[in-house]
Amino acid sequence: MNMKRILPLFLAAALALLAGCGGKKAPEPPAEDPQPSQEQPQEAEGASALGSLASFTAGTLDGGTFTQDDIAARDVTVLNFWALTCPPCIAEMPDIAAFEKALPDNVAVVTVCLDGYGSEDSVREILEDAGFEGVTLITGDGDLLDLAGNLMYTPTTVFADSNGALVMTLSLAACGGNGGGDAQPSGGESQPAGDTQPAGDSGASGGTVYYLNFKPEQDPDWQELAKIYTQETGVEVKVQTAASGQYETQLMSEMAKTDAPTLFQVNGPVGLANWKDYCYDLSGSALAGELSSQDFALMDGSSMSGIAYVIETYGLIYNKALLEQAGYTADDIKSFADLKKVAEDITARKDELGFSAFTSAGMDGSSDWRFKTHLANLPIYYEYEADGIGDTDAIKGTYLDNYRAMWDLYINNCTCAPTLLSAKTGDDSVAEFVTEQAVFYQNGTWAYSDVADVGEENLGMLPIYFGVGDEAKQGLCTGTENYWCVNKNAKPEDIQATLDFMYWCVTSDTGLEYLCSGDHMGFVIPFKGNLESTNLLVNIANDYVAQGTTSIKWCFPTMPSEEWKNVLGSALTAYAADQTDANWETVRAAFVDNWAAEKSK
Amino acid sequence: MEKSIKRYFPVFLGPTFLAFLIGFIVPFLMGLYLSLCDFRTVTDAKFIGLGNFVRAFQDGGFAHAFWFTALFTVTTLILINVIAFAVALVLTREIRGTNIFRTVFFMPNLIGGIVLGYVWQLIFNGILSRYDLALKISAKYGFWGLVILICWQQIGYMMIIYIAGLQSIPGDLNEAAEIDGANGWQRLWNVTIPNMMPSITICTFLTLTNGFKLFDQNLSLTAGEPMKQTEMLALNIYNTFYGRVGYQGVGQAKAVVFFILVVSLGLIQLKMTRSKEVQQ
Numbered sequence: 001m002n003m004k005r006i007l008p009l010f011l012a013a014a015l016a017l018l019a020g021c022g023g024k025k026a027p028e029p030p031a032e033d034p035q036p037s038q039e040q041p042q043e044a045e046g047a048s049a050l051g052s053l054a055s056f057t058a059g060t061l062d063g064g065t066f067t068q069d070d071i072a073a074r075d076v077t078v079l080n081f082w083a084l085t086c087p088p089c090i091a092e093m094p095d096i097a098a099f100e101k102a103l104p105d106n107v108a109v110v111t112v113c114l115d116g117y118g119s120e121d122s123v124r125e126i127l128e129d130a131g132f133e134g135v136t137l138i139t140g141d142g143d144l145l146d147l148a149g150n151l152m153y154t155p156t157t158v159f160a161d162s163n164g165a166l167v168m169t170l171s172l173a174a175c176g177g178n179g180g181g182d183a184q185p186s187g188g189e190s191q192p193a194g195d196t197q198p199a200g201d202s203g204a205s206g207g208t209v210y211y212l213n214f215k216p217e218q219d220p221d222w223q224e225l226a227k228i229y230t231q232e233t234g235v236e237v238k239v240q241t242a243a244s245g246q247y248e249t250q251l252m253s254e255m256a257k258t259d260a261p262t263l264f265q266v267n268g269p270v271g272l273a274n275w276k277d278y279c280y281d282l283s284g285s286a287l288a289g290e291l292s293s294q295d296f297a298l299m300d301g302s303s304m305s306g307i308a309y310v311i312e313t314y315g316l317i318y319n320k321a322l323l324e325q326a327g328y329t330a331d332d333i334k335s336f337a338d339l340k341k342v343a344e345d346i347t348a349r350k351d352e353l354g355f356s357a358f359t360s361a362g363m364d365g366s367s368d369w370r371f372k373t374h375l376a377n378l379p380i381y382y383e384y385e386a387d388g389i390g391d392t393d394a395i396k397g398t399y400l401d402n403y404r405a406m407w408d409l410y411i412n413n414c415t416c417a418p419t420l421l422s423a424k425t426g427d428d429s430v431a432e433f434v435t436e437q438a439v440f441y442q443n444g445t446w447a448y449s450d451v452a453d454v455g456e457e458n459l460g461m462l463p464i465y466f467g468v469g470d471e472a473k474q475g476l477c478t479g480t481e482n483y484w485c486v487n488k489n490a491k492p493e494d495i496q497a498t499l500d501f502m503y504w505c506v507t508s509d510t511g512l513e514y515l516c517s518g519d520h521m522g523f524v525i526p527f528k529g530n531l532e533s534t535n536l537l538v539n540i541a542n543d544y545v546a547q548g549t550t551s552i553k554w555c556f557p558t559m560p561s562e563e564w565k566n567v568l569g570s571a572l573t574a575y576a577a578d579q580t581d582a583n584w585e586t587v588r589a590a591f592v593d594n595w596a597a598e599k600s601k
Numbered sequence: 602m603e604k605s606i607k608r609y610f611p612v613f614l615g616p617t618f619l620a621f622l623i624g625f626i627v628p629f630l631m632g633l634y635l636s637l638c639d640f641r642t643v644t645d646a647k648f649i650g651l652g653n654f655v656r657a658f659q660d661g662g663f664a665h666a667f668w669f670t671a672l673f674t675v676t677t678l679i680l681i682n683v684i685a686f687a688v689a690l691v692l693t694r695e696i697r698g699t700n701i702f703r704t705v706f707f708m709p710n711l712i713g714g715i716v717l718g719y720v721w722q723l724i725f726n727g728i729l730s731r732y733d734l735a736l737k738i739s740a741k742y743g744f745w746g747l748v749i750l751i752c753w754q755q756i757g758y759m760m761i762i763y764i765a766g767l768q769s770i771p772g773d774l775n776e777a778a779e780i781d782g783a784n785g786w787q788r789l790w791n792v793t794i795p796n797m798m799p800s801i802t803i804c805t806f807l808t809l810t811n812g813f814k815l816f817d818q819n820l821s822l823t824a825g826e827p828m829k830q831t832e833m834l835a836l837n838i839y840n841t842f843y844g845r846v847g848y849q850g851v852g853q854a855k856a857v858v859f860f861i862l863v864v865s866l867g868l869i870q871l872k873m874t875r876s877k878e879v880q881q
Contacts, residue, residue, distance in 0.1 A: 180774060249843040257643035274846040363737075365824065422737035422826060423726040563845050570828040575737040577827075586828075601847070 005371070027476065050150045053079075053164035053324035056142035060135050061116065061123055068143075070135075072162050075106040080157045081148065083114045084122055085291075088284050089155040092131035096157075100134050112137045112476030114148060151161040151284060166307035198530030207497030213241040213252055214482060217446060221520045228510055235497050245365050248274075255487070262490040262498040266306055267481040268557025269391075274296060279305035280486035280495060286503045287484075296526035298483045306483030309506070309515075310523040312552075313541035314374055315476040316462040319454055322355055322439045330460055336402070340409055346439065357413040359432040359441045370426075370442055371407070372569035373556050375464070377477060379403045380555045382468045391558040393599045397592040402467050404584055411576045418576040444477075445537040448522055452536075461540045463549070475544045479554025480526070500546070535569040560598035568592050603671030636853040646850075653854035657841075662829055663855060666837035673744065673833065674812030677751050681808050682801070685756045703764065706757035714754075718821025721750045722750050736823065743823040743831035750818055755811065759804045766800030767793070798878040802871065808872055832861055 058066040071077045080096050082089035093111075100109035116123040116138035127136060140148065143164070154313030156357040159167045178202045217242040226237035240261075242250040247265070255278065266272045272279070281369050282288050282297075283304035291297060291307065316339075323329060326346050333339050343357035361371055379399035384390060386398060411418040415432050434453040441451065442464065453458065463474045470509055486498050505511035506527040518534030531540060534595050545551060559565060571590040575583040636653055640646035657663060675856065688706060692699045709717070725736045725746050736742050771791060778788050794801075816835035819825070825832030825840070832840070838859060842852025 093796045252642060252843060252849070262643075270846065277641070417733040419738055420726075420730055420735050423722075423730070423735040447809050561846055566844070567828070570826060573737065574827050577735075 002059060006285070039490060048165045050158065050166055051143055051147040052166055053077075053143050053147065053160045055164070056140055056144040058112075058137040058140035058144050059117075061120060061127075061138055063114075064306070066110070066135060068164050068503045071160055071164050074108045075162055076108075076167070077160045078103075078107065078109045078157060079160065080109065080111045081114060081151055081154055082111060083113060083154045083289075084119055084126070086154045086289050090126055092155055093126060093132060097127075097130045097132035099165070100132060108134065110135045110137060112140070112144070112148065114154065126189070129340075134378075135390055138328040154289065155225045159184075162565065165194070173354070176233055179253045179379070200405065203471075207235065207236065207491070207493035209237040209263060209494070209498045209501045210259060210261045211237065211239045211263040211498075211501075212247075212251055212265070213239055214247050214265040214267075215446070216241055216244055217449070219522045221514050225480070225505065225511065225514045229501060229504060232510075233500075235505075236359075237501055237502065251275075258486055260490065262487050263502065264485055264487060264496045266298070266483050266485055266515055268298065268483065270557060270561060272300060272305055272483070272485075275485065276300045276305055278487055278489060279303070280490075281305070281487040282307055282486060285499055287499060287506065287518070290296075290503070290506050290529065292526050292528050292530065296480065307502075308480040308482060308520075308526050309484050310482050311478065311480050311526050312445050313461075313478040313538070314442070314464075315541075317433070317441045317443055317451055317537070318460050318462060319436060319439050319458050320460050321454075321458045322436055323460075325355075325455060326353055326439065330462060333462055335464070336405070336465040339462075339465050340405075343409055343413040343440070355439045356415045356432075357440055358410050359438040360414045360416050360424040360427040361407075361410045361421055361442075361576070362426055362429050363422045363569060363576065364425040367426035367429055368569040368573070369565070371410070372565045373559070374444075375406065375410075375442065376403065376559075376568060377554060378406075378464060378466045378468075378552065378557045380558070381477075381552050382466065384553075384555055385469075395592055395595040397588060399466070399468055400588055400591060403591075404587070405463070407572065408579070411579075412440070416578065422573045423578045445522070445524070445535055445541060448535045448537045449520070456536050459540075460535055461537055463544070463552070473548070473550050475549030475551040476541050477552040477554060478541060479547075479557075481554060481557050560595055561601070564590075564594055614706050632636045632853060633857060636850065636857045638853075639847075639850050641849060649850070653850040654858070656848075656851045657854040657858060660841075660851070660855075662832065663834075663837055663841075665829070666832050666834045669744075669816075669831065670813055670833045673747060673815070674809060676748055677755075677812050678805060678808045680748065680752050681759055682804055684752065685759035685804065686763050686797075688756065688760045689767055691759070693764055693767045703761070706760055708757065710758045712754075714817025717750060717754055718818045721746065721753075722822050728748045740827060740830035743826065746822055747815075747818065747831070750822060751812070751815065754818075755808065759808065762800050762804055763797070766797045768846055770796045781851035795877070798874065802874040802878065804872055806867060806870055810863055813866065814860075834862075 006300075013541045053068060053071055055068055060066050078099075082093070083092075096111065097108065103109065111127070111132065111134070111450055113123050116136070120138065123136065123138065137144070147158070147166075157170045161167055178313055209226075211222065211226070213219060219239070222239040222241070229235065234399045240250075240254075248271075251261070251264055255264075264275070264278075266275050266279075270303060279300065281303040283302075285304075287307055288297065288304055296308040296311075297304045298308070303502055318330070320330070323342075326342070326349070328342050346353060346355070346357040362368070363371070379397065379402060380395065382399045382402075384392070385397060414421075415437050416424065429441060429443075430447070430450045436454070440462075443451075449564070461476065463471075463476050465471050465474060484502060486495055486502075488495075490498070505515060506525060507529050512529050512531050515523050515525050516531035516533060518536075522533065522535035522538065524530060524533055524535075524538055534543075555579050568587065568590045571583075571587040575587050635643060635646055635804070637650060638646035638653075639649045692702055692706075696702075712720075722736060725742070729735055729742070736746055774792050774796065775788055777782055778792050783791065814835055815833055816839065819831070819833045819836045820839070823831040825836055829837075834855075838852050838855045840852075841848050841855055845852075
């Protein structure tokens, strides 16, 4: 190897990396003269920290084997680690292929597809498209496995000499690696780098994170997590939580400040419309590479403006013991008609039983979203399904009669007179449920810690049967309206620190523990590192999916505006107080007419 | 003396003026400019001209809020001033414990508006629930709830001003009127009230502008429910600004209109009551 040979190699690699990730630059390769490590150990130190390739056996895409002997057969072996879920890797593949063809015989290029096993056809297709004709590994053990585990990003390219010692690595902040543990995307030779920010250790470069959190229930956990992260990395993380219902207000004033939040949240496409000019394009980020499905990215054209960080489910939470006391089990409730029968029977025997069917459908601001948003999702979902659409400018209100029937059921079979609902709060509902004054409580997985007091053995969750279609197949309502966005206008080092923090949250053991464990936030997260939940409601939700029911999608992020929801909520309250057809007409107008009006604005 | 005042006035005036500049003039001018802009955050705005004002006036909710506020202001202006004046008259008589009563009446003023709103919401709902009713189901309940709350809060404050006014009327005027044979009503109408005009000017000005600017209590007591029927001007502006995507500029335009409205009403009222003031 001499400089003449290695120079075009750099250029080709740099080009490949440029093509990789939305214009991000490659970091400077660390060694000017990358000789084999025995001669220049100090320059290869960073690379050898990843491991070596002295002893391993790997399986190739074509079914053959590849071992340290194949490495020994060449002066230099270039290994490109990539993944099917990593678009930048695929984008740079043609360059890798061209690079491979340009090299002399004493150098081999091998690609290692980290998630290729079981998806061989997809791997072949990508490689054929790219024109890559060399060897591709899809399984491996020994040193190769260790090395893959130490990688922080894909794509990463490593250069091994004939002894299997690693001479140099190249990588970029593209997609998250499969390295687990507390992998920090900072320091070392595989630093993330971008065109807007200097590559560098985020702690040393002074970036800070300011997260404006949406979920008050999880505030203490975020505060702790931030503290731990600061202890581990020295990067300051400030978490502030908006009061319930005050997020947009607070975001608006915080964003105007010099020290604006670097990490904030939008609630889907409608929220994004307000903030899209502030959203950093997350495509190609390490975090995006961790997503378990691209469905959880919130796109604004080709820009990945937001990434969902929690998947949630809601339905009718019920108290098994009370239901049995009333003479029923969950098996008796398989449709709206069943639910109505049970609820009305409980109401008829209310005094004798000592409890009601439903908790009060509180229309106070702390609770009205359960009906103006979550319950209203069902007629929207079924209409979208019937029409085969995902959004509309003019809702027809096909299933509003079902909505009315459901609302009637809630308000006429609850713990209080329907006229009192406007004064009932979310706390009232929870209190009624845990003090066993009511059997059913419409809410979701996030409410687990609130309702856990009734005892795990007593907790269950039913779908909100709506009287539409095949109700036996109806599942719970599952989706997300919580998307992380990174503030584009923040300082580059702060953006980098924020990306690092988010990545850490969804990959490190501590971060995952806090996000997923029932003792902490209890989230189901749409990232590869998601842990099995200890949240009972989440597990019930999983059971429903396993039983083959169809989950109801969250269509409410397509609701035209907050204004639309508020007007609907007021109309529902007015109707509850005086259940006339005229008042339902107000609800219908708030639903249908106001939809068109608000969408056109 | 005069010379040193001339020399040192910036030292005394400066801090206050600076505070006024930062806390009022600058935000006010920014607000004026922002009302002509399309913006999401106040530091990042795009000039669009008068479009926001057009949209503000097209909003039916704004007009409703105006009339609701006007009705509320007239009602509270009359109630607060009449009752506060009456209480002041009673508490300037020689009664035992007037100081305790004055303190008690004044105390509600020391509680913040948001807290008052929630406390009264509990009280009202507590009473109404006996009849299976709630505050937020009818605009009528909301209106009178707000009136009761504001009266309770402000009567004590106005009372103090009236008491101060009453105490400053020279005793010989009433004495002379009494000797001339004037009865109690005549003395009230022809001696006390004309001499009280400066206090009345202040109190009507305060109740008028307070009524128009009412926000905290409105937000916490009814939040505009039902169906925005009890939404007053300030709350309407707040909801427009913060509650709706892309309406920040419209909210700002409404705020400018609101400012002009309150200032002009205040000035008209000052002119009207000032002209009735008498020199002692």
